[in-house]
Amino acid sequence: MTLNSKWVPMKWPCGPAEFARLKATDADAELMKVAEAWTQPSTLQLLKGTPVNCLVVDWAAGVPWDRAQQLALEPLIHAGRQLGISFVGKVKAGLREDLQAAVAAGRAAGLEAVILTAILDDSESRALGLPVILQQANDNIEWDVTTPIFSATSKVWPGANLKTIDGNTATAGPTVDPWADADSNGCFSLIARQMAPDKTLWLDIDPPWSTDTLSAESYCLAIGDSRVYGSRWIVSLDYRTRAGMLGGDSRAMGAWTRICQTISFFENHADWEAYRPMGSLAVISDFAGENMLMSGAVLTFLNRNQVQLQVFDRTRALAGPDDGPIEGLKGILWMDDAVPTAEQKSRLLAFVKQGGLVIATSYWGPPGVTPQRENWLFGYSIYSVLNGKFVVAENGVIDPNQLARDTHLLVGRRNDLARLYNPGRTNCYSSIHPNHLNQVIQVLNYSTGAASYVTLWVNTRSHSAKLWRPNPQDSLVIDGVPANEGTDFGLPPFSVNCAVEIEKLASL
Amino acid sequence: MTMKCSRREFLGAMGMSAGACIAQPGLIRAQLVPASRVAVGVCPEYNRNVVDVLSTMFDQLGGLEGLVRGKTVAIKLNMTGNATDRLQYLTPEMSHWVHPQVIWATVHLLGNAGAQRIRLLESPWATAEPLQDFMISAGWRPEDFLNAASRVEFENTNYLGNGKTYSTFMVPGGGMMCKGYDLNHSYSECDVFVSLAKLKQHLTTGITLSMKYCFGITPCTIYGDKAPEDEPGLLPLGGRGPFHSGSRLPPKSAPPLVNPNVPKDGGYRVPRVVADLVAARPVHLAVIDGIYTETGGELPYKVGAVIKPAHPGLLVAGRNCVSTDAVAMALMGFDPMAGRGTPPFQTCDNMLALAEQQGVGTRDLRHIEVVGTPITKARFPFPPIVKSSQNRLG
Numbered sequence: 001m002t003l004n005s006k007w008v009p010m011k012w013p014c015g016p017a018e019f020a021r022l023k024a025t026d027a028d029a030e031l032m033k034v035a036e037a038w039t040q041p042s043t044l045q046l047l048k049g050t051p052v053n054c055l056v057v058d059w060a061a062g063v064p065w066d067r068a069q070q071l072a073l074e075p076l077i078h079a080g081r082q083l084g085i086s087f088v089g090k091v092k093a094g095l096r097e098d099l100q101a102a103v104a105a106g107r108a109a110g111l112e113a114v115i116l117t118a119i120l121d122d123s124e125s126r127a128l129g130l131p132v133i134l135q136q137a138n139d140n141i142e143w144d145v146t147t148p149i150f151s152a153t154s155k156v157w158p159g160a161n162l163k164t165i166d167g168n169t170a171t172a173g174p175t176v177d178p179w180a181d182a183d184s185n186g187c188f189s190l191i192a193r194q195m196a197p198d199k200t201l202w203l204d205i206d207p208p209w210s211t212d213t214l215s216a217e218s219y220c221l222a223i224g225d226s227r228v229y230g231s232r233w234i235v236s237l238d239y240r241t242r243a244g245m246l247g248g249d250s251r252a253m254g255a256w257t258r259i260c261q262t263i264s265f266f267e268n269h270a271d272w273e274a275y276r277p278m279g280s281l282a283v284i285s286d287f288a289g290e291n292m293l294m295s296g297a298v299l300t301f302l303n304r305n306q307v308q309l310q311v312f313d314r315t316r317a318l319a320g321p322d323d324g325p326i327e328g329l330k331g332i333l334w335m336d337d338a339v340p341t342a343e344q345k346s347r348l349l350a351f352v353k354q355g356g357l358v359i360a361t362s363y364w365g366p367p368g369v370t371p372q373r374e375n376w377l378f379g380y381s382i383y384s385v386l387n388g389k390f391v392v393a394e395n396g397v398i399d400p401n402q403l404a405r406d407t408h409l410l411v412g413r414r415n416d417l418a419r420l421y422n423p424g425r426t427n428c429y430s431s432i433h434p435n436h437l438n439q440v441i442q443v444l445n446y447s448t449g450a451a452s453y454v455t456l457w458v459n460t461r462s463h464s465a466k467l468w469r470p471n472p473q474d475s476l477v478i479d480g481v482p483a484n485e486g487t488d489f490g491l492p493p494f495s496v497n498c499a500v501e502i503e504k505l506a507s508l
Numbered sequence: 509m510t511m512k513c514s515r516r517e518f519l520g521a522m523g524m525s526a527g528a529c530i531a532q533p534g535l536i537r538a539q540l541v542p543a544s545r546v547a548v549g550v551c552p553e554y555n556r557n558v559v560d561v562l563s564t565m566f567d568q569l570g571g572l573e574g575l576v577r578g579k580t581v582a583i584k585l586n587m588t589g590n591a592t593d594r595l596q597y598l599t600p601e602m603s604h605w606v607h608p609q610v611i612w613a614t615v616h617l618l619g620n621a622g623a624q625r626i627r628l629l630e631s632p633w634a635t636a637e638p639l640q641d642f643m644i645s646a647g648w649r650p651e652d653f654l655n656a657a658s659r660v661e662f663e664n665t666n667y668l669g670n671g672k673t674y675s676t677f678m679v680p681g682g683g684m685m686c687k688g689y690d691l692n693h694s695y696s697e698c699d700v701f702v703s704l705a706k707l708k709q710h711l712t713t714g715i716t717l718s719m720k721y722c723f724g725i726t727p728c729t730i731y732g733d734k735a736p737e738d739e740p741g742l743l744p745l746g747g748r749g750p751f752h753s754g755s756r757l758p759p760k761s762a763p764p765l766v767n768p769n770v771p772k773d774g775g776y777r778v779p780r781v782v783a784d785l786v787a788a789r790p791v792h793l794a795v796i797d798g799i800y801t802e803t804g805g806e807l808p809y810k811v812g813a814v815i816k817p818a819h820p821g822l823l824v825a826g827r828n829c830v831s832t833d834a835v836a837m838a839l840m841g842f843d844p845m846a847g848r849g850t851p852p853f854q855t856c857d858n859m860l861a862l863a864e865q866q867g868v869g870t871r872d873l874r875h876i877e878v879v880g881t882p883i884t885k886a887r888f889p890f891p892p893i894v895k896s897s898q899n900r901l902g
Contacts, residue, residue: 485649
């Protein structure tokens with residue numbers, strides 16, 4: 001058995017393990033009924049005709065009812081496999097012996113893989129006899145032990161994080177006055193894509209607890225916020241939605257339909273996953289330990305400022321003559337305090353001499369250069385070297401938001417690749433076909449209301465583009481309006497996500 | 509065409525004013541303000557015709573050469589709000605910002621008239637970034653302005669900028685809100701100050717014309733929401749909320765408020781700040797872009813406002829900002845003599861009246877010579893501001 005990167009995973013909480021979890025939270029009788037019902041194979045009919053093809057179930061947690069859980073799941077797994085559904089079991093076993101026994105039981109029951117939180121060496125993994133999906137916390141991840149499909153837990157549920165200037169909560173909406181940020185796991189997915197290339201990240205995030213049904217838009221955003229940036233969210237429905245689905249409630253079923261449409265949208269455009277991120281700025285870090293914390297924060301703020309960027313692993317970037325991000329870049333943000341290797345320095349210096357910009361926390365350019373300052377840029381020394389510049393954050397990275405804003409200005413808005421007008425809480429991600437045949441800009445709306453009157457500007461000339469939306473799934477041709485060395489595309493109102501595909505690129 | 513009142517009317521008005529001045533000595537200065545000439549031009553579109561229309565209007569005002577030859581000219585632009593905010597799908601210059609074509613034409617004509625150096629100034633929202641970058645983020649090409657005349661410069665005046673210290677402007681007569689204001693050096697290092705504005709309304713002050721734009725010459729490092737208590741901040745953070753609400757005082761380094769206990773009402777405070785500013789930092793030339801604009805407010809959207817695109821097809825210019833704004837108000841269908849409670853001043857004091865009291869200029873149309881297209885032929889009535897429960901504007 002091997003891991004299948006085409007799996008579309010969904011959590012299927014049920015059985016004694018779920019009863020125990022619910023009892024611990026004083027859940028009401030209705031929720032217990034939901035857990036019971038979802039243990040029944042008949043519930044799998046809900047998946048008929050949907051893109052979901054892999055269920056994640058609790059298999060073992062090192063507790064007394066593990067065996068009861070496994071026995072309760074066996075009919076479900078059996079029925080599911082008849083329907084072509086794969087099962088992945090979550091195993092949280094403290095002891096190696098328990099782990100081996102639990103995995104052996106899973107293999108016998110028909111599991112195709114297990115999700116483990118314990119890091120095993122290769123021989124231990126092989127001895128299990130089932131493929132392993134290693135799960136770690138996203139803020140403390142060890143990249144070099146990730147499995148071909150790996151999972152990360154996150155505390156961030158994507159969506160609008162509303163704050164007024166004074167810090168008070170404001171009304172949600174696509175375009176309102178208060179300053180607002182949007183919570184997203186997008187940058188983590190971008191980092192994962194670089195740090196674990198050719199592997200598939202499953203994001204494990206449960207919806208926030210609510211006494212009401214979570215909106216369809218909120219789920220669709222969780223899907224979009226992962227798929228746009230190259231990862232997959234393990235679909236996880238709240239209890240009210242699952243209860244509603246059992247009873248045929250129209251709101252719950254409507255949400256489920258929207259969720260499946262959104263997943264199908266990304267499945268239908270799976271080719272976009274092979275597209276390369278576009279960006280005139282490269283952010284380089286080893287994304288480990290403390291560096292992960294700060295680099296992740298800076299990336300998040302750059303993303304919120306709509307800066308299109310590329311992420312590079314410090315340990316591999318610029319290592320060889322053909323391996324590196326130099327071409328097409330205008331700026332490089334060297335996040336870590338560690339200085340580049342001699343080879344990296346050489347390439348970075350060549351980049352600067354040709355007009356590039358390098359931002360770092362210490363100066364390691366050629367000696368004898370006197371730093372200058374800009375009156376609008378506080379806390380930076382600027383070293384001009386031939387046609388380019390080294391910019392040094394004199395006190396290191398103190399405020400990631402300020403560094404992100406300063407970086408954007410230093411690289412220059414003139415080098416923006418894409419920009420949203422009336423962005424509200426929308427954001428965009430640009431990627432390009434490996435052979436530059438077309439460019440796709442995906443737009444996500446993090447607010448609870450529809451995005452309207454959003455204009456996408458791109459730095460390419462195009463008379464028209466294709467607009468793709470999850471519902472309906474077909475494309476719409478939208479006209480481009482020439483605008484300042486690029487093109488404006490007025491986007492029709494959209495709920496959660498859409499994508500603009502531009503062919504025959506004519507970059508300026 | 510002129511709109512001068514008759515000698516009899518003028519003398520009659522003077523007689524009435526004399527009585528009023530005895531009762532209210534503050535009005536004496538108002539009556540001493542100079543009568544002025546204001547030009548109105550019809551210009552349906554933003555195209556090459558803009559420069560011709562403006563050229564004619566400046567000639568009707570007596571020409572620019574005497575004003576600017578060999579001088580440093582500072583032009584305060586209107587680029588209020590975020591660069592990414594738009595009214596529906598309209599670019600900002602088609603609704604709430606002065607259009608680059610009008611800026612280009614003005615710079616070009618000032619250059620042709622012999623201006624030695626022209627500085628384009630604005631205080632972009634909550635940022636110290638170079639003004640050119642702010643323009644780019646709105647989709648503009650700042651390099652176009654560099655080609656309009658020789659020695660064109662840009663400066664973001666929302667902070668200290670290129671200066672070493674702030675320049676203090678004391679308000680003649682002591683001021684209505686503050687005794688004086690600390691501003692970016694560019695407002696003192698100029699011989700001629702031009703306000704380049706948009707013809708539109710304002711939710712706080714009723715109208716936004718050449719005077720109200722001067723509200724934006726105040727740096728948020730001093731007058732902003734997060735300015736420090738003692739000295740100016742390094743970076744401009746937030747907006748000018750304290751001017752509206754009195755939520756905090758300017759830093760101790762700046763000239764103080766005349767009376768810290770004045771009402772906290774923005775409709776009282778902001779018109780007085782504006783009147784102070786145009787008295788302390790006189791406007792030598794006011795140009796108002798009313799070719800395309802919006803009705804209902806000053807931004808492309810605001811909670812509770814109904815903003816709609818509008819196309820008056822007009823340009824207005826004058827040497828006195830109060831008189832220019834008075835004519836612009838008349839073109840918008842409003843009475844510049846209106847008091848608080850009457851549109852467009854339903855919830856605010858009339859800043860033209862306050863500036864008139866400061867001796868800046870007259871708002872009385874009977875004392876203003878209107879040249880070019882008559883008001884009656886160019887009038888484009890703006891509806892009174894209505895508030896909506898909707899956030900999003902249509």
